[in-house]
Amino acid sequence: MKVQRKFYITTPIYYVNDQPHIGHAYTTILADVLARFHRARIGEEKVFFLTGLDEHGQKVQQAAEKRGLSPQQHCDDLFPRFKDLWKKLGIQYNDFIRTTETRHIKVVQHVLQKVYEAQDIYAAEYEGWYSVAEERFLTEKEKESGQFRDVKQLKERNWFFKMSKYQARLIEYIETHPEFIQPDHRRNEVLGFLRQPLGDLCISRPKSRLSWGIELPFDRDYVTYVWFDALLNYITVAGYNSNEKNFDKWWPADVHLIGKDILITHAVYWPTMLFSLGLPLPKTIFAHGWWLTGAAKMSKSLGNVVNPLDLIEQYGVDALRYYLMREMVLGQDANFTLEGFIKRYNSDLANDFGNLLNRVSGLISKNFGGIIPVRDELIQEDLEIKNVGENLNSNVHRLIGELRVNEAIEEVMSFIRMVNTYLEKQAPWKVAKVDLKRAETILYVSTEALRLSAVLLIPVMPEKSKTVLKILSALESKANWGELKPSTQLQSHPALFPRIEII
Numbered sequence: 001m002k003v004q005r006k007f008y009i010t011t012p013i014y015y016v017n018d019q020p021h022i023g024h025a026y027t028t029i030l031a032d033v034l035a036r037f038h039r040a041r042i043g044e045e046k047v048f049f050l051t052g053l054d055e056h057g058q059k060v061q062q063a064a065e066k067r068g069l070s071p072q073q074h075c076d077d078l079f080p081r082f083k084d085l086w087k088k089l090g091i092q093y094n095d096f097i098r099t100t101e102t103r104h105i106k107v108v109q110h111v112l113q114k115v116y117e118a119q120d121i122y123a124a125e126y127e128g129w130y131s132v133a134e135e136r137f138l139t140e141k142e143k144e145s146g147q148f149r150d151v152k153q154l155k156e157r158n159w160f161f162k163m164s165k166y167q168a169r170l171i172e173y174i175e176t177h178p179e180f181i182q183p184d185h186r187r188n189e190v191l192g193f194l195r196q197p198l199g200d201l202c203i204s205r206p207k208s209r210l211s212w213g214i215e216l217p218f219d220r221d222y223v224t225y226v227w228f229d230a231l232l233n234y235i236t237v238a239g240y241n242s243n244e245k246n247f248d249k250w251w252p253a254d255v256h257l258i259g260k261d262i263l264i265t266h267a268v269y270w271p272t273m274l275f276s277l278g279l280p281l282p283k284t285i286f287a288h289g290w291w292l293t294g295a296a297k298m299s300k301s302l303g304n305v306v307n308p309l310d311l312i313e314q315y316g317v318d319a320l321r322y323y324l325m326r327e328m329v330l331g332q333d334a335n336f337t338l339e340g341f342i343k344r345y346n347s348d349l350a351n352d353f354g355n356l357l358n359r360v361s362g363l364i365s366k367n368f369g370g371i372i373p374v375r376d377e378l379i380q381e382d383l384e385i386k387n388v389g390e391n392l393n394s395n396v397h398r399l400i401g402e403l404r405v406n407e408a409i410e411e412v413m414s415f416i417r418m419v420n421t422y423l424e425k426q427a428p429w430k431v432a433k434v435d436l437k438r439a440e441t442i443l444y445v446s447t448e449a450l451r452l453s454a455v456l457l458i459p460v461m462p463e464k465s466k467t468v469l470k471i472l473s474a475l476e477s478k479a480n481w482g483e484l485k486p487s488t489q490l491q492s493h494p495a496l497f498p499r500i501e502i503i
């Protein structure tokens with residue numbers, strides 16, 4: 001496997017017009033899981049994980065007005081809710097950007113001036129359909145589709161970015177870089193969009209209509225269109241125009257994680273902006289699907305519609321992280337149902353992972369006074385486990401490298417199931433009565449498999465996996481087979497994932 005030099009991953013920056021919800025939580029957990037896997041493989045200092053808030057624009061201004069607050073007060077008030085939720089969800093980001101910070105405003109204004117001087121920005125009178133809800137001008141086709149709310153005709157002088165100039169170059173880039181837009185069907189969607197002539201991008205809003213934004217450095221009557229401002233966050237934090245050494249190290253980003261609804265802004269607007277600046281494009285823009293959580297999707301038989309984030313209080317943060325990561329095939333939509341959550345919890349976490357710990361620790365306590373046994377000669381059945389165990393780390397990391405997170409998790413879970421079956425067949429509780437050495441080996445192999453699985457599950461379920469490793473007095477960093485230290489005393493513990501009983 002090729003060893004990466006560094007890994008820079010980003011989430012979208014979220015609008016502060018609302019409370020954080022499952023959509024925000026999902027992308028952020030996903031980025032956290034990927035960042036943690038990469039840290040484990042290439043080292044802490046080589047991974048950079050960025051998230052943050054998109055604080056400008058009409059949506060935020062309107063949300064603030066509704067609450068009778070100034071936009072800045074409104075943002076300052078909502079910011080801790082995001083920060084607190086990330087803390088609760090165990091998110092280990094390296095930086096958290098707010099677009100109202102000076103460091104970002106400086107970069108946006110610098111970029112605007114630079115692109116203006118390069119003559120990629122011009123002023124023009126524009127008349128067209130404008131969606132207030134979407135905060136942008138619509139094409140005739142979009143207007144006719146009837147998909148947009150609050151559409152009105154607007155005639156205005158504005159500033160435009162010459163996006164059309166880069167259309168051919170972008171198409172060529174996408175066609176020659178298959179890893180750039182993923183999954184494949186999203187790349188095709190973007191190429192389809194680019195088959196139509198690409199217009200120029202209106203990047204200003206007159207202050208008379210919207211005052212909450214970053215002032216254009218070359219025309220003080222206007223503020224910057226929120227997307228032109230927001231997308232630049234990815235280079236602000238990397239050190240663009242402020243810290244060359246950092247910027248060289250981190251840019252281009254390795255993965256921009258986004259939801260499918262913000263594909264065009266990321267896969268069309270953003271690359272053309274980077275072309276104009278003469279900067280390399282991010283390696284991969286990955287658009288994931290949506291969680292469908294409507295009332296109809298929630299379990300009727302179980303009663304209430306739940307806010308997925310409320311499940312944290314009841315079942316713990318790791319169970320939610322696991323469900324979100326295991327259930328969604330990256331790139332497709334998924335249904336969030338309470339029934340589905342409980343089913344996964346009981347089968348994968350209580351019955352498979354939790355049960356393996358219970359069995360192993362129960363048997364070791366009963367037969368060997370709680371001391372992890374020393375292994376003897378391995379027989380064929382043990383070697384089968386060992387063989388899978390020896391390849392597990394590299395298999396998991398290969399899948400993670402390909403952004404196949406649910407499959408990477410399944411790799412570990414199926415190993416755990418294999419070990420449970422092995423235990424049943426080998427029946428060490430019976431063997432112990434006749435051949436203590438053989439029973440010791442079976443339990444050594446099972447415990448080692450449990451240890452290895454826990455190490456590889458840390459990025460997904462940091463708390464519970466670390467609990468398992470504590471019980472085994474094992475290190476968090478050893479992802480190779482054979483690292484279990486025999487003769488150590490097991491720590492006592494409550495059930496890892498108590499079954500959820502449905503009454």
Ligand code: MSP
Nearest residue numbers: 012013014015023024054230231258259260290291
């Ligand atoms: N501020 C912009 C992003 C700017 S990035 C330079 C924005 N913010 S948002 O808060 O509206 O949405 C953020 C993300 O949440 C998007 O990627 C969107 O796809 C995601 N989700 C919102 N609801 C979702 C689900 N129900 N499921 C999964 N993700 C969804 O857009």
